[in-house]
Amino acid sequence: MAGDQIAADRGAADALAPLAGPVDTVPGPAPDGRLSDVDEWGRSERVRALARLVYDPIYRHWFRAEWEGLEKLPSTGGALLVANHAGAIPSDAPVIVHGIEVERHRAVYGLADFFFRSTPFVGTLWSRTGGVTAHPQNAYRLLRQQQLVLTFPEGSKGSGKTYPERYQLRRFGRGGFVEIAMRAGVPVIPIAVVGAEESMPILFKINGLAKVLGVPYVPVTANMLAFGPLGLIAYFPAKFRLRVLDPVHFDVPPDQERYSKSRIMDAAEGIRLSLQEALYDMLSRRRSIWFG
């Protein structure tokens, strides 16, 4: 049938929705009968552009984010970005993603707990703005596609810290992030973030309620005391400073079945120490929480 033949020709010429390339480009017409620019990870450059528009004033005027060592982020090729994590509802991830997209013009995919994916409305928005669940296979595939992938090895242990524990790095999981970078043959690039801790400090946590609600933790933040219910989303205007550390390359062949656990743990611990050191150095130079 003629109709089938046309359909087949179209099918053969079909291409995937292009993965996020350089940002700030006008999205062209979608190929092959696709009507949206949502890529295989759920990220949409159009939604990102909108998010950047909304978030830019917060980035520039509220947090007044300032970067050091941005040139250490490669302009092409995959890399696994690891950062310290803080703030009851972490403010660091949007700052890092937005910063790299506007300053380096590269898309960033942020790995997060699957808790986001299962939350209605929030999960869809999170996915369209570049959020991906932190499954090792997702990270590997993204890195193989030469993307920048952001992860917080401390996980919710980092963002669930109370204020007296600020800037004390938690355990870096079980070193899984190093193993993924080794397997994908990409470097790990640590980013030290100062400011997120003070933007939404946790005073204490209600542990029993977290279990009932099925969330990682239920925090009571200083923001809630100051702003009431608005404190759930309103951050304090802490000054953000971000420092990109030297990329860590691993001298191992990619795609091995298994990597030496001791090498993985050594590398993970080394990265944790260098981040901790950078944080102490940045804190010792900081004169004011609010003005940096």
Added chain:
Amino acid sequence: MGRRALVTGLASFWGGRVAQALEADPDVDVIIGLDTDDPLVELERTEFVRCDQSYSILSRLIRATQVDTVLHTSLVVDSTRLRGRALHETNVIGTMNLLAAASAPDSPVRDLVVKSSTLVYGSTERDPYWFDEATRRSGTARTRVERSLLEAEHYLSDFTEDNPHVDVAVLRSADVLGADIVTPISRLLDLPVVPAVAGFDPLVQFVEETDVIRSIQFVLDHHLSGVFNVAGDGRLPWSECASIVGRPTAPILPPYLAGPFATALSRLGIADLPPELLSLLRYGRGVDNHRLQETGFGYRFTSAGTVDSFAQASRRRRATDIGRPYGHDPDVENFLRHSSAVVRNPER
């Protein structure tokens, strides 16, 4: 000497299509089709054998016909078609009896192709965005159809191990759409407003019905062995599927307690949403299709192209109001198959 093939589930969509494809292949000498019901498609030289649901006559049949190739296309993937025990009988007991017959000491079977489904991977928030053939599912199977398919595949992997002289190919096809197939998903996309779960717009993946048939022929022709995902390239949001079909989506399914709500919808006859489809409408599912492509197979349709193919056929159906072009009549079929009055042309 050509192949002697046995097709299970001849009355199913896949059984009928596969038998038609085999009839067109001059290298296939004999085609025997098995089912509980009459086949629904036009067949020229396939011999139909009626059997019970769990294929208990199989060992006799295989010995008598000396078939060397078995196409197991009777696995039921659509749980709205067969419920409860019947699904278990067909998928699990049917497969068990088939494999018992095919592994008999003097069994002539050398090729076995099974059409399974990516339902074996499930669909949860903990899943990777792309499953490859070796990825384990994230949690235990809760729906009956998924459990039965997993059990059937378990028997198959045992069979593969015990019978190294048989080429066993298991094809896990993604959700299928196309010009003719009717599935719970195609029924949703044919509604005036496409239901969605409020707050979710999952990335779904499809494979076109003709690509599935081609993949079955391909693994048969190349004597491939192993498990293969069969799915179009790429994933797309559920809302975009509705847009391609030209329909709006409506978030009528609540994000919580969607199960009881779906039961009420199906009682009212509005939409049939089995549990495995409800979780798909939350989290979607993606499978890596590289393994089959690396053996040389090429897909004609991507996921989006598959939805487009379905949309074209759906528009054509609505415009012309033509249902199935052929109604099966057993007497006519028997006449065409057996009468000496029928001119048989081996060149075809």
